[in-house]
Amino acid sequence: MFMQFVHSFDAFLEPTIFLAIAAGTVLGLIFGSLPGLTATMGIALLLPLTFSMQPISGMGMLFGMYCGAISGGSIPAALLNIPGTPSSVATTLDAYPMSKRGEPGRALGLCVVASFIGGIISVLVFALLSPIIAKAALEFSAVEYFSLGIFGLTIIASVSGQSIVKGLVAGLIGVLISLIGIDSLSGIVRLTADIPDLIGGVDFMPALIGLFALSQIIGDIVSSRNAKGAEVKIKVDNAYPRFKETFGLWRVWSVSSVIGSLVGAVPGAGGSIASFLAYDVAKRQSKTPEKFQTGHNEGIVACESANNGMTGGALIPMMTLGIPGDASAAVLMGGLLIHGLQPGPLLFQDHADIAYGIIIAFLIANIFMFCFQAVGIKLFVKVLQIPRSFLMPFILVMCIVGAYGISGSLTSAWILLFFGIFGYFLNRYGFSSAPVVLGMILGYMVESNFRRSMAMYDSDWTIFFSHPISLGFILLSVVSILLPFYYRYKSAKK
Amino acid sequence: MKKHIKLLSLSLTLAGAVLAQSSYAAYPEKTITMLIPYGAGGGTDVLARALQPALEESLGQTVIVKNVPGGGGILGFTQLVHAKPDGYTVTIPNNVIFATEGMGNATYKYKDFDYLGNILTEDYIVAVRADGPWNSWNDLLKDMEEHPNKIKFGFSGYGGSTHVASQILANVAGYQAKQIPHDGSSKAVVAAMGGHIDALMLNLGDLSSGIKSGKLKPLLSLGSKRLSEYPDVPTLQETGIDLNLTNWRGIAAPAGVSDEVKVAWNKALEHAVKDEKFQQLIATQGGQVDFQKSGENLDKWMSLLAESFINTAHNLKK
Numbered sequence: 101m102f103m104q105f106v107h108s109f110d111a112f113l114e115p116t117i118f119l120a121i122a123a124g125t126v127l128g129l130i131f132g133s134l135p136g137l138t139a140t141m142g143i144a145l146l147l148p149l150t151f152s153m154q155p156i157s158g159m160g161m162l163f164g165m166y167c168g169a170i171s172g173g174s175i176p177a178a179l180l181n182i183p184g185t186p187s188s189v190a191t192t193l194d195a196y197p198m199s200k201r202g203e204p205g206r207a208l209g210l211c212v213v214a215s216f217i218g219g220i221i222s223v224l225v226f227a228l229l230s231p232i233i234a235k236a237a238l239e240f241s242a243v244e245y246f247s248l249g250i251f252g253l254t255i256i257a258s259v260s261g262q263s264i265v266k267g268l269v270a271g272l273i274g275v276l277i278s279l280i281g282i283d284s285l286s287g288i289v290r291l292t293a294d295i296p297d298l299i300g301g302v303d304f305m306p307a308l309i310g311l312f313a314l315s316q317i318i319g320d321i322v323s324s325r326n327a328k329g330a331e332v333k334i335k336v337d338n339a340y341p342r343f344k345e346t347f348g349l350w351r352v353w354s355v356s357s358v359i360g361s362l363v364g365a366v367p368g369a370g371g372s373i374a375s376f377l378a379y380d381v382a383k384r385q386s387k388t389p390e391k392f393q394t395g396h397n398e399g400i401v402a403c404e405s406a407n408n409g410m411t412g413g414a415l416i417p418m419m420t421l422g423i424p425g426d427a428s429a430a431v432l433m434g435g436l437l438i439h440g441l442q443p444g445p446l447l448f449q450d451h452a453d454i455a456y457g458i459i460i461a462f463l464i465a466n467i468f469m470f471c472f473q474a475v476g477i478k479l480f481v482k483v484l485q486i487p488r489s490f491l492m493p494f495i496l497v498m499c500i501v502g503a504y505g506i507s508g509s510l511t512s513a514w515i516l517l518f519f520g521i522f523g524y525f526l527n528r529y530g531f532s533s534a535p536v537v538l539g540m541i542l543g544y545m546v547e548s549n550f551r552r553s554m555a556m557y558d559s560d561w562t563i564f565f566s567h568p569i570s571l572g573f574i575l576l577s578v579v580s581i582l583l584p585f586y587y588r589y590k591s592a593k594k
Numbered sequence: 595m596k597k598h599i600k601l602l603s604l605s606l607t608l609a610g611a612v613l614a615q616s617s618y619a620a621y622p623e624k625t626i627t628m629l630i631p632y633g634a635g636g637g638t639d640v641l642a643r644a645l646q647p648a649l650e651e652s653l654g655q656t657v658i659v660k661n662v663p664g665g666g667g668i669l670g671f672t673q674l675v676h677a678k679p680d681g682y683t684v685t686i687p688n689n690v691i692f693a694t695e696g697m698g699n700a701t702y703k704y705k706d707f708d709y710l711g712n713i714l715t716e717d718y719i720v721a722v723r724a725d726g727p728w729n730s731w732n733d734l735l736k737d738m739e740e741h742p743n744k745i746k747f748g749f750s751g752y753g754g755s756t757h758v759a760s761q762i763l764a765n766v767a768g769y770q771a772k773q774i775p776h777d778g779s780s781k782a783v784v785a786a787m788g789g790h791i792d793a794l795m796l797n798l799g800d801l802s803s804g805i806k807s808g809k810l811k812p813l814l815s816l817g818s819k820r821l822s823e824y825p826d827v828p829t830l831q832e833t834g835i836d837l838n839l840t841n842w843r844g845i846a847a848p849a850g851v852s853d854e855v856k857v858a859w860n861k862a863l864e865h866a867v868k869d870e871k872f873q874q875l876i877a878t879q880g881g882q883v884d885f886q887k888s889g890e891n892l893d894k895w896m897s898l899l900a901e902s903f904i905n906t907a908h909n910l911k912k
Binding site: 140141143144147148151237238239240241242243281282283284285286287289296297299300301303367368417421422423424427430431434437438440441442443444445446509548552555556 | 633634636639640643644646647659661662663664665666668669672673697699701746751752753772774775776777780781783784785787788789790791802803804806807808871874875877878879910911
């Protein structure tokens with residue numbers, strides 16, 4: 101194996117490989133930072149280009165796009181409170197408050213270093229632990245997905261902001277929204293109000309853009325009418341990668357990166373769940389949990405190392421089992437297939453040089469991602485010096501173009517508008533948008549897997565407690581719900 | 595610089611004009627959109643992107659691949675039948691259009707499509723988890739007959755083509771199993787590889803990584819011939835049941851396109867499927883290139899498949 105690994109370096113004597121990876125990474129950063137353009141779309145668009153390339157160059161370019169987009173999503177999340185990709189939703193919770201109080205350079209500096217660490221750890225996990233993790237991922241059946249989803253829903257408590265009740269309400273609305281569309285277990289169409297375009301469910305991306313971006317634009321318009329358009333000059337601090345500060349939080353990034361890699365490896369869980377989970381864990385472990393959601397460095401580092409940690413994780417089931425961990429991995433798998441490479445355990449036997457070459461390309465993509473961002477953050481923070489009255493119309497156009505581009509139908513634009521107004525009222529009445537997103541991601545996952553489990557095990561609900569992994573998640577959920585009460589009890593006693 | 599761009603665009607227009615002149619007739623004279631009713635990265639999407647270069651070469655126009663995922667394909671196919679039948683909007687359909695029509699969730703009928711050519715066929719395969727006690731289709735069938743509703747039988751999504759196919763099989767072979775729908779074929783494969791379900795019905799391409807890893811065992815093919823890759827797997831016809839079911843992927847347009855369009859696509863597809871790299875891709879996906887021109891034969895085959903899928907889907911709903 102070691103010799104094969106060494107031989108796979110031969111391919112990298114060709115300088116064009118580096119060019120391809122660099123091009124993919126730059127494009128990825130652009131795709132990630134523009135709301136509405138996602139990693140998956142970027143990879144799909146590059147796919148035909150890789151057709152005529154060598155497998156390692158082609159895959160390297162796609163990997164560059166993948167890492168770049170996931171990491172680039174944090175730029176608008178930190179500066180404008182608009183997640184560039186679904187996996188940077190949790191990043192907005194702390195990165196935006198930090199830049200709002202005049203430290204956008206610090207927020208981005210933390211994001212850049214944390215993304216890099218997460219990416220590198222995920223490459224290591226991928227290279228060293230693939231077989232074990234792939235085996236564990238197979239243990240997940242409908243039963244385990246249900247319990248994982250339930251555990252995920254308890255995170256709502258962590259991201260609710262000031263009021264848990266408001267968080268729960270927002271979360272439930274998210275769950276209800278997730279149930280719209282055709283039900284995959286009975287084929288029955290639910291809650292669509294006879295609008296044919298809703299048969300496939302509510303498109304996640306336009307909803308997300310509406311909740312985070314459009315809602316703010318509406319808020320700006322409303323408040324500018326009241327405030328007579330006074331532009332507030334935002335203070336901008338020095339922008340550079342914050343190595344020392346990030347490395348100091350080693351407990352946060354090490355745990356978060358591993359969480360990211362593990363969650364990424366569970367097919368269908370995805371980057372947004374990974375970063376929310378890491379955020380939750382970081383908050384529980386923190387000595388200063390009350391600082392979260394006010395612009396705390398631990399929150400930023402947790403989310404960003406988790407969502408880039410997810411990238412390597414999602415590749416594990418794809419490369420070793422032939423099962424993509426998320427939508428982006430599915431398109432990456434298409435890239436392998438186009439080169440006549442069948443992902444699966446045999447990939448590492450039959451095409452070892454290419455398989456290891458791809459891992460090295462993935463590592464290089466992460467390094468490039470870091471370099472470009474480290475150079476770029478000085479430029480990114482300049483965005484904040486553009487007056488909001490110029491910036492917001494541009495973002496509005498980007499939102500609409502992005503929403504339309506996702507499905508090519510006007511329905512997405514309507515969804516965008518609806519969620520924009522909905523998000524505006526959420527903000528206005530002190531609800532947080534994050535629980536809505538969690539509900540939308542987890543609602544259908546919980547519901548469909550509950551029913552699938554019931555169909556598999558003759559409606560015997562005790563299986564959720566007799567499967568060990570499932571029992572573990574259920575216990576974690578119970579602890580997660582009861583812990584705050586216990587703390588309150590303890591502090592009341594004092 | 596500006597001058598160069600002008601020159602470039604001029605020469606491109608000229609080249610386009612020359613290409614259009616030299617081909618059969620005026621069609622196509624503008625960009626063609628290929629609606630893919632699934633997300634990026636699925637089998638159909640990869641197929642479209644692999645065809646793209648060769649089609650552009652032969653048609654002399656840009657071909658855009660546009661993903662319109664949702665509702666197991668319903669959304670994209672609905673958009674297609676509402677498009678103008680001018681040959682500038684096409685899709686890559688499969689048995690799903692028949693299954694969804696039969697389930698009653700779709701508003702289109704299979705006659706709303708003009709079939710411009712078939713590209714490949716994919717056999718439906720029954721596989722089991724490799725650590726199970728079944729070594730042949732007869733073992734599994736016997737088990738299912740002796741213990742009705744014990745075997746957990748997975749497929750892709752409710753009312754999709756693999757669901758209808760496994761129901762057709764259950765009907766003709768006379769067994770009862772727990773039919774477990776999944777959110778997509780890869781979820782069903784994971785469930786079977788992890789031993790959470792016993793058997794599953796999918797197209798060969800979706801199963802190949804599972805079979806090659808040794809965690810899944812193919813037992814039965816519903817195709818008309820044995821698989822070249824797994825020659826020991828019997829076909830359903832060999833077990834004494836006169837039925838064969840295959841999935842297919844081709845090009846279709848909204849009903850009512852002109853003969854000119856059909857001729858252009860016949861030529862373009864014939865050219866595209868000859869490409870060696872393309873054939874290699876189809877082979878790794880577990881399909882067989884099976885080019886068929888548009889015309890009576892293709893239409894007849896389509897209506898045969900449509901009939902059996904629509905009928906079975908109807909019964910599923912009851």
